[in-house]
Amino acid sequence: MRILIVEDEPKTAAYVRRGLTEQSYAVDVAHDGIEGLHLATSGDYDLVLLDVMLPGADGWSVLRALRRERQTPVLFLSARDAVSDRVKGLELGADDYLVKPFAFSELLARIRTLLRRGSAQVPQRVVVADLEVDLLRRRVTRGGERIDLTAREYALLDYFVHHLGEVVSRTLIAEH
Incomplete structure (x- = not known):
């Protein structure tokens, strides 16, 4: 966010x-x-x-x-x-x-x-294969195990989750 x-x-x-x-x-x-x-x-x-x-x-x-x-x-x-x-x-x-x-x-x-x-149009939880991102609690798990991310890593993951199925350029990612 x-x-x-x-x-x-x-x-x-x-x-x-x-x-x-x-x-x-x-x-x-x-x-x-x-x-x-x-x-x-x-x-x-x-x-x-x-x-x-x-x-x-x-x-x-x-x-x-x-x-x-x-x-x-x-x-x-x-x-x-x-x-x-x-x-x-x-x-x-x-x-x-x-x-x-x-x-x-x-x-x-x-x-x-x-x-x-x-963010009514954005789901509260996103699951891709065995990766789960809880957007409200800002928690990430994979295969049921919690993954601790840095602020930058989470910001990138959050950006990708909010743009699922879209092609995003390096410029857009850097601006975010």
């Missing part, structure tokens, strides 16, 4: 990126709203984590523009904790809103929930 983080605070972006990468997600980071919107509309992301207060274009503007082109799930991560801000984010089309500071375990739970909702 591929996630875009749009966050101008370098420490927060690095913390979230590191945690998600350790969970085998492929992660890109944009540090301002303009770059974030460009990546979100030109890339193939399963989820966007979006801050509200960004240089260039704020998160509200990014979400409005993104919704005109795509329905990628969006989770706001913001220090703006007023009820009116949370309501505004959700009414603009965000799928969830999490206030900073947050527990990383809660962020992961919300990400998994959003990805589950957004």
